[in-house]
Amino acid sequence: MTNKFKDKGRDSIDFGKTRISPLFNSLFYPTLLSMVFASLFTVADGIFVGQGVGSNALAAINIVAPLFLITTGIALMFGAGVSVVASIHLAQNNIKEANTHITQAFAVATLLMIVVALAVLAFRIPFLRLLGSSDVLLPFCQDYLLAILPGCICIVIQLIGTFVIRLDGSPKFAASLEIFPGLLNIFLDWLFVFPMQMGIAGVGIASSISCALAAAMVLWYLFFRAEKVKLLRPEFSREALVETVRNVGNMARSGVPSMLGELTMSVMLLTGNYVFLRELGEDGVAAFSVACYLYPIVFMVNNAVAQSAQPIISFNHGAGNRYRVQRAFRISLSTATVCGVLATAFLTLCAKPLVGLFLQTGTRAYDIAINGLPLFAYSAIFFAMNVAIIGYYQATEQNARATIYMLLRGLIFLIPAFILMPVFIFPQGLWLAVPVAECMTLGVILLTNKRIISR
Numbered sequence: 001m002t003n004k005f006k007d008k009g010r011d012s013i014d015f016g017k018t019r020i021s022p023l024f025n026s027l028f029y030p031t032l033l034s035m036v037f038a039s040l041f042t043v044a045d046g047i048f049v050g051q052g053v054g055s056n057a058l059a060a061i062n063i064v065a066p067l068f069l070i071t072t073g074i075a076l077m078f079g080a081g082v083s084v085v086a087s088i089h090l091a092q093n094n095i096k097e098a099n100t101h102i103t104q105a106f107a108v109a110t111l112l113m114i115v116v117a118l119a120v121l122a123f124r125i126p127f128l129r130l131l132g133s134s135d136v137l138l139p140f141c142q143d144y145l146l147a148i149l150p151g152c153i154c155i156v157i158q159l160i161g162t163f164v165i166r167l168d169g170s171p172k173f174a175a176s177l178e179i180f181p182g183l184l185n186i187f188l189d190w191l192f193v194f195p196m197q198m199g200i201a202g203v204g205i206a207s208s209i210s211c212a213l214a215a216a217m218v219l220w221y222l223f224f225r226a227e228k229v230k231l232l233r234p235e236f237s238r239e240a241l242v243e244t245v246r247n248v249g250n251m252a253r254s255g256v257p258s259m260l261g262e263l264t265m266s267v268m269l270l271t272g273n274y275v276f277l278r279e280l281g282e283d284g285v286a287a288f289s290v291a292c293y294l295y296p297i298v299f300m301v302n303n304a305v306a307q308s309a310q311p312i313i314s315f316n317h318g319a320g321n322r323y324r325v326q327r328a329f330r331i332s333l334s335t336a337t338v339c340g341v342l343a344t345a346f347l348t349l350c351a352k353p354l355v356g357l358f359l360q361t362g363t364r365a366y367d368i369a370i371n372g373l374p375l376f377a378y379s380a381i382f383f384a385m386n387v388a389i390i391g392y393y394q395a396t397e398q399n400a401r402a403t404i405y406m407l408l409r410g411l412i413f414l415i416p417a418f419i420l421m422p423v424f425i426f427p428q429g430l431w432l433a434v435p436v437a438e439c440m441t442l443g444v445i446l447l448t449n450k451r452i453i454s455r
Contacts, residue, residue, distance in 0.1 A: 015087070015091070015311060015312055015315035015316065016091070016315065016316065016319060016321070016324075020312065020324060020327040020328050020331060021331060023312060024308055024309060024312060024328060024331050024332070024335075026171065027166065027171050027307075027308035027311070027312070028304060028305065028308040028335070030171040030172045030174065030175040031166070031171060031174070031175060031304040031307055031308050032301065032304040032305075032308075033175050033179070034162070034174065034175035034176070034177065034178035034179060034304075035178070035300035035301060035303060035304040036297070036300065036301065036304075037175075037178050037179045037182050038178040038182060038296075038300055039296045039297040039299075039300045039301075042293060042296050043293055043294065043297070043357070044185070044186045044189060045061070045185070045189060045203055045207070045293075046058060046061070046289070046290070046293040046357075046358050047357050047358060048189040048190065048193045048194075048203060049061060049193070049200060049203055050357070050358040050359055051358075052193040052194055053193065053199050053200050053203075055282070055283070055286040055359060055360075055363065055365050056136060056137060056140055056282060056286070057140050057144075057199070057200045058286050058289050058290075058358060058359075059137055059140075059282055059285040059286040059289055060133070060137045060140030060141045060144055060200060061144055061200070061203070061289065062269060062273060062285060062286075062288065062289035062292055063128065063131050063132055063133045063137055063141050063273055063285070064128070064131065064141055064144050064145050064148070065266075065269050065292065066131055066266040066269050066270050067120065067131075067145070067148075067152065068148075068152070068155075069262045069263065069265050069266035069269065070116070070262070070263070070266055071113060071116075071152040071155050071156065072155065072159060072262045073259040073260070073262035073263045073266070074109055074112060074113055074116070074156060074259065075109060075113075075155060075156040075158075075159035075160055076159060076255065076259055076262055077109075077251075077252060077255035077256055077259035078105040078106075078108070078109040078156075078160055078251060078252075078255055079105070079159050079160040079161075079162065079163035079164070079255070080163060080254065080255040080257075080307075080310065080394065081105070081250070081251030081252055081253070081254040081255025081256075082101050082102055082104075082105035082160070082163065082164065082251050082255070083163040083164070083166075083167055083310060083311060083314070084251075084254040084255070084310065084314045084394065084395060084397065085098075085101050085247075085250055085251055085254055086098040086099075086101050086102055086164075086167060086229070087167060087310075087311050087314035087315045087318060088314060088315070088317070088318030089101070089318075090167070090228065090315065090318075091314075091315045091316070091318035091319045092318060092319075095228060098228075098229070099229060099230045099231070099232050100232060100243075100247065101247050101250075101251060102164055102229055102230075102231065103230075103231050103232045103234065104244050104247050104248060104251075105160055105164075105248075105251055106157065106160055106231065107234060108244070108248050109156050109160060110153065110156055110157060113152060113153050113156045114153055116152075117149050117150075117152055117153055120145070120149065121146075121149060124142065124145055124146070125138075125142075127145075128141045128142065128145065131270060131273070132270065132273040132274045132277060134277065134282065136282060137282065137285075140200050143199065143200050143201040143204070144200045144201065144203065144204045145204075146201070146204070147200075147201045147202075147203075147204025147205045147207075147208060148204040148207055148208060149208075150208045150212070151204075151207050151208030151209075151210070151211035151212065152211075154208070154211035154212045154214065154215040155211050155214075155215075157214075157215035157218050157219070158177055158181075158211060158214035158215050158218060160218075161174075161177060161214075161215075161217075161218030161219075161221070161222070162174045162177055162178075162218075163307070164222070164229050165177070165218070165221055165222075165226075165229075166307070166311065167228075167229060167311055168226055168227055168228055168229040169227060169228070170221070170225075170227075173221060173225075176217070177214050177217055177218065178214070180213070180214075180217070181210040181211065181213045181214040181217075182210065184209070184210045184213060185206050185207060185209075185210035188202075188205070188206030188209060188210065189202070189203055189206045191206075192205060192206050253399045254394065254397060254399055255394075256399065256402075256403055256406075257390055257391075257393070257394045257399065257402035257403050257405075257406050260403060260406035260407065260410060263410060264406060264409055264410020264411070264414065265295070265296075265299065265410075267410050267411055267414055267415065268292075268410070268414060268434060269292055271414065271415055271418045272288050272292070272418060272430075272433075273285055273288065275418050275419070275422065275430060275433075276288045276430060279422060279426070279427065279430065280368060280427065280430075283363070283364040283365040283368060284365075284368055284430075286359065286365040286369075287359070287365045287366075287368035287369035287372060288369075288372075288430075289358075290354070290355055290358045290359065290369045290373065291369070291372065291373055291376045291431070293358065294347060294354060294373070295376075295379075297343070298340075298343045298347075298379075298380045298383060298384070299383075301339050301343065301384075302336050302339055302340065302383065302384045302387040302388065303387065305332050305335050305336045305339065305384075305387070305388055305391075306332065306336075306387050306388060306390075306391030307391075308332070309328050309329065309331070309332035309388075309391060309392070309395065310391060310394070310395045312324070312328040313325050313328045313329060313392060313395035313396060314395045314396070316328070317395065317396045317397070325396065329388075329392045332388050332391065332392070333385065333388045333389065333392075335388075336384040336385060336387060336388035337381075337384060337385055337388075339384055340380045340381040340382070340383065340384025340385065341380075341381055341384075343377070343380035343381075343384070344377045344378055344380040344381050347373060347374070347376070347377035347380065348373075348374045348377045351370060351373045351374050351377075352370060354373065355369040355370050355373060368427075371427075372427070372428075372430065372431035373431070375428055375431035375432050375435070376431045376432075376434060376435065378432075378435040379434040379435040379437075379438045382435065382438035382439045382441070382442045383409075383438045385442055386405065386409055386438060386441055386442055386445065389405070389445055390402045390405050390406060393405070405441060405444070405445055408440070408441045408444055409437055409438055409440075409441035410437075413436070413437035413440045413441060414433065414434065414437040417432075417433035417434070417436045417437045418430075418433040421433045421436060
């Protein structure tokens with residue numbers, strides 16, 4: 001049995017028979033394009049804020065950013081989880097069961113995010129204090145938080161939609177979910193920050209509007225264009241609710257490593273904000289925010305590698321074709337390694353012009369960022385390999401192993417590194433904490449599975 005989707009205007013995708021290299025490329029390049037665009041739009045946000053509002057506003061967005069990552073983590077847990085589970089069902093020609101999981105993923109994730117958004121709204125001041133906001137940054141943080149909360153709900157629909165639409169055989173349409181809303185976001189950023197002088201709230205409103213457009217595109221696709229994947233009518237019987245709980249548990253187990261990938265960035269931001277604020281003040285947080293704006297480019301590129309390999313690996317894992325699974329993994333790992341090396345070189349060699357996009361030359365925050373970004377850049381090489389390897393374990397339902405490695409890089413190694421590195425080498429240790437945590441995680445992966453590179 002193969003999984004082939006082809007009609008007028010649709011991509012031709014056969015997960016079971018097409019040669020792995022062209023199959024991977026057909027998924028990777030549209031996915032990479034969308035991820036790079038998404039990263040560039042995030043960078044554009046930072047540029048508009050830094051140049052149009054100021055360094056305190058830039059620092060405030062970095063304080064609120066963990067909320068974005070929690071939101072994205074929820075979406076990725078359900079999106080990656082349903083993609084793995086549904087891929088296996090499609091490989092076994094169980095289309096109705098795949099669509100049941102897809103419907104449940106959208107419904108439960110959206111409801112969960114609504115609850116989170118309402119809770120954050122009700123306790124926004126304690127929440128922002130918990131994230132590390134100082135008295136100086138608190139007004140900026142509040143303005144941005146209130147403007148961005150509606151968009152967080154739409155992000156969940158958008159990100160789950162990218163997984164499902166790619167699984168349906170339309171990676172180009174999935175890529176457009178980032179490109180068109182992103183272009184709108186850049187225009188609205190300019191409009192709200194400069195001509196309309198709406199400050200940091202304008203940036204948040206622009207993002208929410210753009211995310212709403214992306215969510216609308218997902219729903220349009222599912223209702224009017226989808227080939228295999230469909231949203232089913234929800235059922236509320238006792239049996240249906242029990243089945244939903246069971247299926248959500250299955251999806252969560254497969255998707256937890258993806259969620260942890262986002263939460264590791266949230267931990268990086270949260271811990272980094274605390275440490276930089278304590279050691280270097282608001283200027284330190286503003287400098288750190290430049291790295292945090294640029295780091296998603298590295299994250300998104302390597303996420304594109306993992307997400308492109310995932311449906312291929314999961315489908316052939318479900319079909320029992322071990323050779324195709326191993327071939328897809330080798331391609332994803334080599335691609336990720338090249339991307340990591342290029343990212344490190346780019347961030348290191350272009351540190352001055354990149355920092356200059358966000359911060360005014362000659363300011364203390366600018367000087368801190370110039371000295372720190374080249375050190376931070378070394379994390380890209382180790383991060384790239386970690387994401388590819390963890391993605392393989394996730395796609396083949398080795399969820400415990402994938403979860404452990406995610407916890408190592410995002411919690412167990414990262415927090416001590418942020419605390420201890422500045423003690424031994426200051427201020428360089430602040431910037432080297434993330435590279436050290438990623439390097440140690442890769443070392444553990446290779447020591448616990450010495451054959452991983454040769455697979």
